[in-house]
Amino acid sequence: MQTAEIRRRWLQFFSERGHTVVPSASLVSDDPSLLFNIAGMVPFIPYLTGRETPPYTRATSVQKCVRTLDIDEVGKTTRHGTFFQMNGNFSFGDYFKAGAIEYAWQFLTTPTSGGGLGFDPDRLWVTVYLDDDEAAELWKKTAGLPDERIQRRGMDDNYWDTGQPGPAGPCSEIYYDRGPEYGLEGGPIADEDRYIEIWNLVFMQYQRGEGRGKDYPILGELANKNIDTGMGMERVAFLLQGVENMYEIDEVRPVLDRAAELAGVEYGGRESHDDDVRLRVVADHVRSAMMLISDGVTPSNEGRGYVLRRLLRRAIRAMRLLGVHGESLPELLPRSRDAMKASYPEVETDFERISRIAYAEERAFLRTLASGTTLLSQEVDKVKGAGGRLSGRQAFTLHDTYGFPIDLTIEMASEQGVTVDEESFRALMAEQRDRAQADARAKKTGGVTDTTAYRELRDAGETRFIGYEKLQSDSRVRGIVKNGHSAPVALPGDQVDIVLEETPFYAESGGQRADTGSISGDGFTAKVLDVQRPIGGLIVHRVEVTDGELQPGGTVLASVDDDYRLGACQAHSATHLVHAALRELLGPGAVQAGSFNEAGYMRFDFSYNAQVSQSARAEIEEAANMAVRRDLAVSAEYMSLDAARASGAMALFGEKYGETVRVVDIGGPWSRELCAGTHVAHSSQVGPISVLSESSIGSGVRRIEASVGMEAFRHLAAERALVSSLSDILKVPAADMPGRVHNILERLKKAERSIDEMRKKQALAGAGSLIESARDIDGTAFVATDLGDVGSVDELRSLATDLRARLGERSGVVAVAGVTKGRPVLVTATTASARERGLDAGALVRTASGVLGGGGGGKKDLAQGGGTDASAVPAALQAVADGLSANTAGA
Known part of the structure; x- marks a missing residue:
């Protein structure tokens, strides 16, 4: 059964049973603490937790999700994928355990001819929470399951909560037995590779209190009990399609097959485990990237864009490891489009934009791989003699600044006998991620991460926005929040958040900055600094009290700055x-x-x-x-x-x-x-x-x-005044200015070229005396000179090659330095005899460039480097001499 058909059957089944079909929300979450929607229930959280009143009592959806916490495990197991689809049915104070269990069993076991999925009832197992006797009895009554196929598990496996005070409750999970060839007998508690979880039913029936982890008190039952269930689309698809894992289903396999063709490898062949993993990474990541771009995410170095960039680069890197060094996305992305368009037509209608973004990222990354290899080599050279370990900071800089993947850094460093401090690297990555998430939360709540006080104010109702019609209105102060906590009063000089019953102030959203203005009342005045929506339905005014005392409950006049x-x-x-x-x-x-x-x-x-x-x-x-x-x-x-x-x-x-x-x-x-x-x-x-x-x-x-x-x-x-001033200076009409400026620039360029030629002649004229003053270092003539300010690097290269030619058949090394456009540059050159002695211009210039605060490289006969510290040129030339001495001594 094709994945799109499973989707159609799901929505039809629950629609026929009174559920409102809710379209999938975007992959991009509107929760500032989340980058993406990571589960099917995320868009329904306000209804499940009671923060908002749902517009329906029953709902069903097929929600697009992305999870990347276990991205390194993608392809290695059948359980990890980045993009996936979660089929959910939800009840908000309507049916409860009996209804949820009955619907799940009906849909799974009803024959395909009757609109179900046709699973064999004898191969289905369930788990329930340890003391949830009600659920266990319902499974016996509804499904006729024997006791041995109803297993009980603890809170870690079969109990749900939000991680904070609020709704909680037991879960019941449905598993499919793939057969003895996949593992041990004994149900899910014995082997979760053989017994695959396909559906989770969450029964939200209790109110939990404060606590950490699973250690918290149950305060009582909820007034309105809710149902949240989720069936894994990809898992059900691979079981119904008779394939081994989610990477082989109809919506993923075409990309895998094309990648194998391009690489000239056989998926599932003998001794092909590493290749199989890489092919699965490609298939998963190409699909995930396409879906993210479809929902408006673009590659960048932070947040969601960073996740997308990482997915694309991991896929490109995997193709490179498979032997494909050119562009591969133009071959792979269309396959993913064709596989997914039945479920998501927008990937076809918007493919021109999606592919343009993806292909540009691949081209940029292929250039990064080329340049990053040189940068990595320089870093490795620095640590070879200092413990042979690349620091986490060095690896992080390569990754964060240059986009060089950590797995590639580890692999290439290992090839040169150098290890990488992965633990430190991961810690730096975690710090970056935490900062990004904290910044997102702080933007909405003024730096306060605990939104309890705002939620309490929201429980009293939405803030009504009247700013389309009015810029000034009377209102009432519903509450004051200071440093994340409710406050009884705000005094002059205090910066606090206040919530009004209704407001004309526009809260920042949709790219529009918030209104400014004032809020005043009986004996007080406050300046409005910012307006945000920390949680849905609540408008919060960040104000500074300039006069008097502000208290909750008072009547105020809210006035928007009409000019702004x-x-x-x-x-x-x-x-x-x-x-x-x-x-x-x-x-x-x-x-x-x-x-x-x-x-x-x-x-x-x-x-x-x-x-x-x-x-x-x-x-x-x-x-x-x-x-x-x-x-x-x-x-x-x-x-x-x-x-x-x-x-x-x-x-x-x-x-x-x-x-x-x-x-x-x-x-x-x-x-x-x-x-x-x-x-x-x-x-x-x-x-x-x-x-x-x-x-x-x-x-x-x-x-x-x-x-x-x-x-x-x-x-x-x-601009008009500037043009007029330049016209006066150049003594031409404004219309003639481009031509006059062009002529001036041409004359400057000619003058610069003449000066460069003169400098080259002067440098070459002194070449003979430089050869005469060459130092002998263990039988090798070393010629070094600092030309000071030069017009271009060509001057340095010309002199270096001329000096090398003058050394003839002698073993000789030349180092010529100078400063161009404020930055130091150094060129090294070696004679054939010197190279026979093992002297390498590229290695010598990398050593010297490190002294200059930069990097460089080249061939054994001629190399170039540079940096940022022009004052270090003498030390860099000495570093070449020291490197030459050490090399000849080693030889």
Whole structure:
């Protein structure tokens, strides 16, 4: 049975039994503590924990998930994959254990002709929590399971909680027996390779208290008991398809087979374990990367982008280890697209953008591998004589700064007899990850990681946002939070978070910076510094009390700074206009990848794999300003998500949208986007848009920055003044300035070339005296000179090769140093006789470059290096002499 068919049957089965079919949320989680949705129940957490009221009592979904904690185990076992799909059915205070068990058993064992999966009931086992007699009896009653196929396990295996006070409860897991050829008899407690877990039923029925790990008290039963179940799609698929593991199912195997063809290896052949692991890594990671890019993630060096980059690079690295050194993604990604499009049609419709990003990352990484190998060799050379161990910091720098994979660092270092401090490297990686997660949480909660106080305020109801209609309103202070805890009062000078019943202040979201303004009341005034949404439905105002005392319960006047709001509206509407202009001029693939706007300024990131030319940039700016001139109507309308998509509204990749969304139209279909931000009423109110820059910010992602409104006018006025000043200095009309500047630059270049030629002649003229002053080091003539400031490296290379030629058949080494553009450079050269004695120009220059604070390399006869410390040139030349002496002594 194909995976897409399992998906269809699942949704149909539960839909027919009163469950609302909920589309998969994006892989990108909206929880600041999570990078991705890591389980099927994550999007439903607010309903399961009671923080929000669910819009339905029964739901079902097939949720896309990504987990990368065990990424190093991918391919080695049948249990680890990065992207996977979790089929879930949920009950919010509706049916409980009996219903969940009955539905699971029916779906699994009903024959395929009746809409089920047709599993053999005699091969199914279950586990229940130690003292959950109710679940055990229900399995006997509903499924007719004998006692020996109902096994009891402790809290570590069969008890669920969130890790903090809240709902908790026992679990019941369903396992499939693959047969004696896969392991020991005796059920899941004996062998979880033979007995594969395919479904987990969580019974949320208790309220847990404070505690660590599984050591906490049960405070009582929940008023509303919930059901959360999850069936592993990939595990069920490989069992129903009769293959050995998840890498061989219909949605994954085509990539594996094509990778094997490209590498000229046989999957599952004799003595092919390492190759099999690499092929499985490729198949898993290519699919995972495609799905992440589909949901708007782009490669970068932090957060989600770093995870995507790592997946792609691990796949490319695995292909390299299989013997494929060129580009392989153009062969592999289309196979993954074709395998997944039945379940996720968007990977086909959006494939041009997805492939453009992936292919650019592969090309960049192949260049990184080439340059990284040289960098690694330099680091290895440094430690060969100092314990033969590459530090965790050195490995981390190679990984974090240059993108060099740790597994490649370990392998190549080992080939040269050097080990790597992996433990220190992992610790540095963990520190980086913790910092990233802490920063994400701090952004939403002002540095406070415990959100209990905010959740208590949220329990009293949502904060109503009225800022679309009003910039000033009366409201009531619901609560004050100071340093993460509820506070009874805020005094002058205090910076606190306050929650109002309703507010006109826009909380930062969708790329729009928060409003500024003031909140005042009876005897107090507070300045609004920031506005955020630390948890869903709650708007929090970070304020500084400037006068009087602020207390909960009081009536206040909330006033938005109307000048700032106007500027923010102009910038946000300008962002939409620029987006529409980009798509019109560059094509539909130029879609939004992120944005930021505040009064007077907008920044827009978009997917595009080429530099935007000056002429195209001018056209984009003109198209956006023509839209301003046409005075297009700006309107906002609420509708269902499906209706919005059907209308052609653009959505931001990675954003989570509810069932009802706000669609902002500017000039009808020309610009139609899902957006919760604030906007002007007519495009003419945006004012001028002046593009400041266009640049690359990552693989396949470009950025446009622009001034808007009065800031754009000021920018253009400043440029006009600058042009006028230069016109006066050059004594030409503004229109003739480019030609005059070009002529000046050409004259400068000619003068520089003349100076370079003169320097070369002067250096060569002194070559004879340098040869005469050569030092003899154990029978090798050593010629060293510091030329000081030079025009280019060519001067150094020319002198070095000339001096080497003058040494003739003698054993000789030349070292020529100088400073170009403020950075020290050194060139070494060896004669044939010197090389016969084992002297290597590349090794000598690497030693000297280390003294200069940099690196270098080259061939045995000629090499070049450099660094950052120009004052160390004499010491670098001496290092060459010392290296020469040590080498000849060793010989």
